[in-house]
Amino acid sequence: MQPSNGGYPITGTSHPSAAVRPLQIPIQAQNTVGVAPAGYTYIMPEASQLTPPPADLQLIRVSKPWKIYGRMLGTVIVATFLAELIFLIPYGVALNDPFMSICGGFCAAPFVFLLTFFRRPKLVHLQRAVADEHGTNVHRLALGGSLQTPGKTRFAHHIVRDDSLLDTPPSKTAWMVFAGLLVITTFLTGLYFTSDFGAVIAILLFVIIGIPAWLLGFSIPVVAWWSWCTRRLGLHTRQREAESWLVAGMLSAIPALTINSMLFPIFAGIFFSDYVVELLMPVVSAPFGEEICKGLFVLAFASSIDSPKRGFQVGFTVGLGFAMLENLIYILSSTFGGPIAFTLTALLRGIGSIPGHAFWTGLTGTGLGWYLMKRKAVDMNRVHIPEDINESPEEQQLEWKLLDPKSGEFVGSDTSEQAVVAPATELLGEFRLPLLEPYTVQQSKAMLPLPKHPLIGLVLAISGHAFWNGTLTAIELIGIAADLSDGEIIAISLLWSGLLVCGVLLLGREIIRSVIASPDSV
Numbered sequence: 001m002q003p004s005n006g007g008y009p010i011t012g013t014s015h016p017s018a019a020v021r022p023l024q025i026p027i028q029a030q031n032t033v034g035v036a037p038a039g040y041t042y043i044m045p046e047a048s049q050l051t052p053p054p055a056d057l058q059l060i061r062v063s064k065p066w067k068i069y070g071r072m073l074g075t076v077i078v079a080t081f082l083a084e085l086i087f088l089i090p091y092g093v094a095l096n097d098p099f100m101s102i103c104g105g106f107c108a109a110p111f112v113f114l115l116t117f118f119r120r121p122k123l124v125h126l127q128r129a130v131a132d133e134h135g136t137n138v139h140r141l142a143l144g145g146s147l148q149t150p151g152k153t154r155f156a157h158h159i160v161r162d163d164s165l166l167d168t169p170p171s172k173t174a175w176m177v178f179a180g181l182l183v184i185t186t187f188l189t190g191l192y193f194t195s196d197f198g199a200v201i202a203i204l205l206f207v208i209i210g211i212p213a214w215l216l217g218f219s220i221p222v223v224a225w226w227s228w229c230t231r232r233l234g235l236h237t238r239q240r241e242a243e244s245w246l247v248a249g250m251l252s253a254i255p256a257l258t259i260n261s262m263l264f265p266i267f268a269g270i271f272f273s274d275y276v277v278e279l280l281m282p283v284v285s286a287p288f289g290e291e292i293c294k295g296l297f298v299l300a301f302a303s304s305i306d307s308p309k310r311g312f313q314v315g316f317t318v319g320l321g322f323a324m325l326e327n328l329i330y331i332l333s334s335t336f337g338g339p340i341a342f343t344l345t346a347l348l349r350g351i352g353s354i355p356g357h358a359f360w361t362g363l364t365g366t367g368l369g370w371y372l373m374k375r376k377a378v379d380m381n382r383v384h385i386p387e388d389i390n391e392s393p394e395e396q397q398l399e400w401k402l403l404d405p406k407s408g409e410f411v412g413s414d415t416s417e418q419a420v421v422a423p424a425t426e427l428l429g430e431f432r433l434p435l436l437e438p439y440t441v442q443q444s445k446a447m448l449p450l451p452k453h454p455l456i457g458l459v460l461a462i463s464g465h466a467f468w469n470g471t472l473t474a475i476e477l478i479g480i481a482a483d484l485s486d487g488e489i490i491a492i493s494l495l496w497s498g499l500l501v502c503g504v505l506l507l508g509r510e511i512i513r514s515v516i517a518s519p520d521s522v
Contacts, residue, residue: 047142053126053158065169068239069223072246073215075118076324079250082111083325087257094262119247122162122240129153166230166237174224181216182347184209188339206339213342218331221350222324225358229316232512233309241304245314248297249321249361252290256322259289283473287465294318294357295364295458302372308450308518311369312362312511315457319361323354344494352501356468359508360461366450366515367457373521374452448514468500 088104129139129147132154139147139155147155185206192202206213226246230237264285268277298315305311327349334345451457475496479489 047140061164127157166239166242168227171227178220185339185343217346218327245317246321249318252293252297256290256293282469291461308369311365315365316362319358323357364457368454370452
């Protein structure tokens with residue numbers, strides 16, 4: 001029986017000759033946990049039951065921006081194996097080879113479970129002791145042990161979902177790592193051409209750094225673009241949602257691979273020769289198949305999209321996820337060509353193909369965002385929704401904040417306009433998180449019209465993708481027709497690729513400006 005003054009029972013004997021009976025004294029009378037006066041036995045209070053967290057609760061997590069990089073690196077490797085193995089299932093059916101399909105499904109199962117394990121919901125066991133004059137000094141913890149507080153407190157504990165804010169490494173730091181990698185491989189390329197001995201040394205050194213170079217080469221540019229987009233848009237983004245968008249982009253490669261490598265060659269082979277089919281694959285199959293698959297995965301997150309900005313963010317992240325998996329394969333192939341092939345492939349894909357995938361799919365998401373925003377406005381006009389209606393506990397979101405462990409300041413701010421931050425400005429001396437360098441998004445006038453329907457955005461995405469692949473294919477055909485050497489064709493292709501990269505970067509800058517200037521509601 002609990003005493004009325006908030007204590008808990010302590011049993012013992014009041015006199016040697018008296019009958020043994022339980023006595024109650026306030027638990028606050030004890031100086032340390034579990035210590036009772038002579039002749040008394042201390043009884044710990046019962047553990048509190050789990051309760052729902054209060055709606056006004058604010059949670060703080062220490063900022064660890066590079067932690068997400070390691071998690072996504074492991075995820076994309078698992079997703080790549082999964083995509084290749086699942087592709088064997090329909091491919092075996094097309095070849096009338098059931099053994100291939102069975103082996104593909106059997107081998108893919110562990111990677112499905114592993115990816116599911118990586119994406120399991122993250123829960124936080126929150127334990128709180130709040131000052132309360134009617135509380136107690138000692139509390140029993142549900143997982144064992146006890147908590148003693150100097151003053152009277154009431155204790156409660158809750159299970160909450162980890163909805164912490166997206167915490168990515170600073171884009172400038174990521175680009176510096178990528179630039180350092182290219183400097184090293186460029187040095188090895190120069191050493192390769194110095195002499196036979198230098199070539200042997202360059203190859204040996206490249207073999208030593210091959211795996212780290214591959215890991216950094218395909219992943220660091222994706223992280224840099226992801227961080228750049230997050231800070232430019234300045235939207236309040238939960239990390240679990242952003243990671244889901246990125247993983248969705250990786251998974252969209254599975255149907256895209258099936259379309260590009262099996263369905264299109266089969267159907268196009270009915271009407272065209274194998275040579276023509278091979279030419280049409282990058283010009284027709286890749287733009288249509290990849291952009292449609294990425295667009296469908298963007299559509300899967302329609303419930304999270306309420307504006308063109310959010311739609312662009314989802315589309316951009318899905319495009320980055322697809323590019324990350326594709327980049328893994330291309331960079332891995334280029335490592336077998338030595339430092340020369342690696343440097344050129346990593347550079348062109350890091351600053352060209354990766355943002356290309358992201359911006360094209362971002363246009364699809366922007367069109368979907370406009371469409372959903374207008375439809376929501378129409379629905380609200382038709383149906384009157386009371387403003388004082390209370391959200392259900394499932395819909396209430398706790399407020400999460402990031403804490404810089406060095407400065408002790410909160411990362412970002414409460415308003416979306418001030419949540420964006422400038423790139424890192426202090427690279428020497430004590431490192432300070434760039435998220436703490438606040439700046440307000442400059443509301444500039446939109447220079448480019450944005451798509452206001454998902455189908456229009458999808459058409460623009462397909463057109464941009466087809467132009468990139470189509471012009472490179474056309475240059476190769478023109479070079480062959482003009483009887484140019486392989487070296488001349490490669491040089492012209494590299495020059496045109498550089499122009500395409502510049503075009504994507506300039507166009508992307510105008511797209512992001514127009515997206516930032518877009519309204520959040522109508």
